[in-house]
Every structure is written in C-alpha cells, then in structure tokens.
Amino acid sequence: xxxxxxxxxxxxxxxxxxxxxxxxxxxxxxxxxxxxxxxxxxxxxxxxxxxxxxxxxxxxxxxxxxxxxxxxxxxxxxxxxxxxxxxxxxxxxxxxxxxxxxxxxxxxxxxxxxxxxxxxxxxxxxxxxxxxxxxxxxxxxxxxxxxxxxxxxxxxxxxxxxxxxxxxxxxxxxxxxxxxxxxxxxxxxxxxxxxxxxxxxxxxxxxxxxxxxxxxxxxxxxxxxxxxxxxxxxxxxxxxxxxxxxxxxxxxxxxxxxxxxxxxxxxxxxxxxxxxxxxxxxxxxxxxxx
Amino acid sequence: xxxxxxxxxxxxxxxxxxxxxxxxxxxxxxxxxxxxxxxxxxxxxxxxxxxxxxxxxxxxxxxxxxxxxxxxxxxxxxxxxxxxxxxxxxxxxxxxxxxxxxxxxxxxxxxxxxxxxxxxxxxxxxxxxxxxxxxxxxxxxxxxxxxxxxxxxxxxxxxxxxxxxxxxxxxxxxxxxxxxxxxxxxxxxxxxxxxxxxxxxx
Numbered sequence: 001x002x003x004x005x006x007x008x009x010x011x012x013x014x015x016x017x018x019x020x021x022x023x024x025x026x027x028x029x030x031x032x033x034x035x036x037x038x039x040x041x042x043x044x045x046x047x048x049x050x051x052x053x054x055x056x057x058x059x060x061x062x063x064x065x066x067x068x069x070x071x072x073x074x075x076x077x078x079x080x081x082x083x084x085x086x087x088x089x090x091x092x093x094x095x096x097x098x099x100x101x102x103x104x105x106x107x108x109x110x111x112x113x114x115x116x117x118x119x120x121x122x123x124x125x126x127x128x129x130x131x132x133x134x135x136x137x138x139x140x141x142x143x144x145x146x147x148x149x150x151x152x153x154x155x156x157x158x159x160x161x162x163x164x165x166x167x168x169x170x171x172x173x174x175x176x177x178x179x180x181x182x183x184x185x186x187x188x189x190x191x192x193x194x195x196x197x198x199x200x201x202x203x204x205x206x207x208x209x210x211x212x213x214x215x216x217x218x219x220x221x222x223x224x225x226x227x228x229x230x231x232x233x234x235x236x237x238x239x240x241x242x243x244x245x246x247x248x249x250x251x252x253x254x255x256x257x258x259x260x261x262x263x264x265x266x267x268x269x270x271x272x273x274x275x276x277x278x279x280x281x282x283x284x285x286x287x288x289x290x
Numbered sequence: 291x292x293x294x295x296x297x298x299x300x301x302x303x304x305x306x307x308x309x310x311x312x313x314x315x316x317x318x319x320x321x322x323x324x325x326x327x328x329x330x331x332x333x334x335x336x337x338x339x340x341x342x343x344x345x346x347x348x349x350x351x352x353x354x355x356x357x358x359x360x361x362x363x364x365x366x367x368x369x370x371x372x373x374x375x376x377x378x379x380x381x382x383x384x385x386x387x388x389x390x391x392x393x394x395x396x397x398x399x400x401x402x403x404x405x406x407x408x409x410x411x412x413x414x415x416x417x418x419x420x421x422x423x424x425x426x427x428x429x430x431x432x433x434x435x436x437x438x439x440x441x442x443x444x445x446x447x448x449x450x451x452x453x454x455x456x457x458x459x460x461x462x463x464x465x466x467x468x469x470x471x472x473x474x475x476x477x478x479x480x481x482x483x484x485x486x487x488x489x490x491x492x
C-alpha cells in the first residue's frame with residue numbers, strides 16, 4: 001500500500017515536470033496564433049477584469065508603501081542633490097543661452113510631442129498588471145483590440161517612450177517595455193549625433209545601452225536620445241521618429257576599442273508606470289506587422 | 291493535511307487571489323530596488339502544510355496561471371515553483387517543524403533558489419541583451435524580503451486551511467480517536483480513572 005502511494009506520488013511529480021518542459025518547449029517554438037498562445041490569451045482575458053479591479057482598489061495602499069520607500073531614498077540622496085544643485089546653477093547660465101537655439105532645433109526635428117505623434121490617435125490606458133521578475137519587463141494595460149489597439153503600436157508616457165504593444169486581447173494588451181531584453185529601438189543622439197540601437201541591460205531598468213558608436217563621434221553627458229524612425233522602404237522601425245527616449249548618463253570606451261558604449265537613462269519612469277498612451281491608427285510603417 | 295473538495299477549493303482561491311495580488315499590487319512595490327514576490331511564499335507554505343505533492347501541484351498550477359495571465363513563456367514559472375513547493379513539502383515530511391523560524395528560513399532559501407532557477411532558465415533560453423550584475427542583487431534581496439513577508443503569510447495560510455491540518459492545536463484539543471490518547475495522556479486518563487472509580491475532583 002505504502003509502496004503504491006510512493007509510486008503514485010513519483011509518477012505525478014514526473015508528469016508535472018514533463019508537462020512544464022513540454023509547455024516550455026512547445027510555446028517557444030509555436031507561432032503567435034498557436035493553441036498555447038490562444039489559451040494564454042483566454043486566461044489573460046479572464047484575469048483582466050480582476051487585475052483592473054484590484055489595481056484600482058489597491059492603489060492607495062500601493063502609494064502608501066511606495067511613499068515610505070521613496071522617503072527613505074530621498075533622505076539618502078539629499079546630500080548628493082545639494083552638491084548637484086551647485087553644479088547645475090553654473091550650467092544653467094550656459095544652458096539659457098543655448099535654449100533659444102535648442103527650441104528651434106527641436107521644432108525642426110519634429111520633437112514637439114504633438115508633432116511627433118501627428119497622424120496617430122492616442123488611447124490613454126491604465127497599467128493593470130506587471131511581471132514580478134526583472135526577466136520580463138512587460139506590463140498589461142486595460143485597453144485592447146476593442147479600443148483600436150494593435151500589435152506594434154508605440155506606447156508613450158508624458159515623459160517619453162515606454163515600449164510597444166506585443167500582444168492584444170479584446171480588452172487588454174501586453175506592452176513590452178524598452179527595458180525588456182526583447183526590445184531594441186533605433187535611436188538618434190541629438191542634436192546631430194550618430195544613430196544606433198538602444199538596448200536594455202537586463203536587471204537594470206534605469207539604464208539603456210547604445211553600443212558600437214564610433215569613438216570619433218563625441219557624445220556628452222546630458223545629450224538627448226530620440227527614436228530614429230529608421231526605414232529603408234521595405235522594413236522599418238516600429239516607432240515613428242522623434243519620440244524622446246532618454247538622456248545620456250555616461251559614455252565608456254576601452255583604450256583598445258574603436259567604438260564607445262553610451263549609457264542612457266530613460267525619461268519614462270519604467271517601474272512607476274500607472275498610465276500610458278498608446279499611439280493607435282498611425283500611418284502604416286513598411287515591414288511592421290500591425 | 292487532509293485535502294477534501296472544500297479544502298481544494300480553498301487552496302485554489304488562495305492561489306488565484308495571490309496571483310491577482312502579486313501582479314496588481316506587490317509587483318508595483320519597490321524595496322531596495324527589488325519587487326517582492328509572494329507567489330513562492332504561498333507555494334512554500336502550502337508545501338509545508340500539505341506535503342510534497344500538494345506543494346508540487348500548487349506550484350505547477352500557480353506558475354501556469356501566472357505565466358498565462360502575464361502572457362509570459364509558459365512552463366518557466368511552473369517548473370521553478372513546483373520544485374520550490376515539492377522541496378518544502380519533502381522537508382515537512384522528513385523533519386519536524388520544531389522552531390517557528392524554520393518556515394521563514396526555508397521560505398527565504400527556497401525563494402532565493404526559485405529566483406536563481408528562473409534566472410538560469412531564462413539564460414538557457416537565451417537573452418539577447420547584456421545582463422546586469424544587479425540581477426544578483428535582485429535574487430538576494432528577494433530572498434531577504436521573503437523571510438520578512440513569510441512572518442504574516444505562513445500563519446495566514448495556516449489559519450485559512452486550519453480544518454484540514456491534522457496536527458493543528460485546535461484539532462488536537464478535540465477528542466478524536468487519533469489524538470485523544472497520544473497528545474493529552476495524563477488529563478484524559480485521569481478523568482477516565484476518576485469516572486471509572488467514582489472519585490470526584492479534589
């Protein structure tokens with residue numbers, strides 16, 4: 001009797017492990033519309049309303065807990081900021097002189113937010129769920145195909161680019177953030193810097209990397225990075241040109257290397273997203289499925 | 291733990307509520323730059339209370355639901371959480387939980403192990419971008435947070451499943467054939483003796 005029980009337990013355990021491995025390998029090789037993806041979308045649709053309700057109901061509690069964390073952090077950074085203010089005052093004088101010129105350049109480059117997403121219909125969405133691990137930098141929003149959201153639509157916040165839509169159900173959509181390892185954004189350094197691909201560093205949501213930039217092209221701390229909106233007529237970037245991405249925080253290059261690595265701090269607060277805007281219905285970008 | 295239909299439904303409700311709370315509440319919190327993860331804690335608690343099979347099945351189911359709800363790669367969380375639940379259950383089956391610190395330390399160790407396992411599977415599946423060393427901090431801090439969060443979670447799960455727990459104090463105090471003689475020998479024998487011999491209480 002006891003042996004039979006042990007054998008049954010072992011069989012269940014082995015079955016569960018095999019099931020997990022089969023799911024993993026099948027889904028990995030399956031195309032987007034396959035049965036496992038469809039099943040996943042059904043479960044996500046069922047969870048959607050629950051997530052939305054819980055997100056709304058628990059927002060005050062979440063804000064309270066985060067307030068403690070932010071206060072703790074603020075005390076630590078106070079002294080650093082005092083020193084930085086002194087330095088910034090000196091820089092302000094120089095910056096004001098360049099401001100007028102900068103405004104003109106921004107307009108020319110189409111960086112004005114209204115101009116950047118001209119032709120798109122913005123849909124404001126609430127973030128209702130997010131992954132607990134750093135390995136998936138994705139969030140779920142409460143707008144889906146029923147609201148006109150499609151695959152690969154760009155997603156922005158008031159500060160800058162957040163990501164793009166990578167999965168849609170009728171009432172929800174998955175946003176792959178620019179800090180996810182599957183994300184790569186063709187970007188340009190302003191005012192007339194080089195173009196490259198901004199990729200994340202897994203585990204560090206406050207850092208993007210613009211790699212393999214020729215060392216001869218000087219890039220300085222504080223320069224702004226925007227989407228390049230690259231296109232060659234057959235294939236193109238999913239993002240329209242001119243959406244602000246972030247600010248250069250550091251450039252590194254080895255002495256033996258002919259290229260430099262540019263670290264960029266995203267403008268969008270990736271970990272604190274509550275509301276985002278999905279740019280829907282824009283002009284068709286060649287090669288981008290939507 | 292005796293798993294009846296009612297207890298099964300309770301466990302299912304616990305798992306679903308935990309997943310909803312995780313993805314719409316805990317995932318938004320940040321402690322020392324890390325997001326707390328309560329799902330391994332629930333799985334470890336269920337393993338500690340119900341044994342290896344309950345832990346493994348609950349771990350597999352929670353992982354499957356989590357991956358489905360977040361449209362992540364199916365099977366990764368299931369594999370990691372079923373291992374955590376099974377190991378917690380095996381510990382319970384093989385050793386007595388004599389100290390109240392054991393569930394906390396076990397939760398910390400298994401959550402760290404689960405986070406490391408998750409990272410290992412992701413790396414094996416292929417990560418297209420560089421991996422920051424901050425991932426190690428994330429794994430370590432998640433383990434520490436698990437120890438702290440287990441303080442309220444373990445008693446809460448135990449309370450929610452108390453009718454099914456065989457060695458629970460409330461269950462023990464009831465005069466059932468299983469526990470009457472074993473757990474309270476002196477008192478029971480004394481009463482029986484008094485009743486049998488007709489001696490009144492002094």
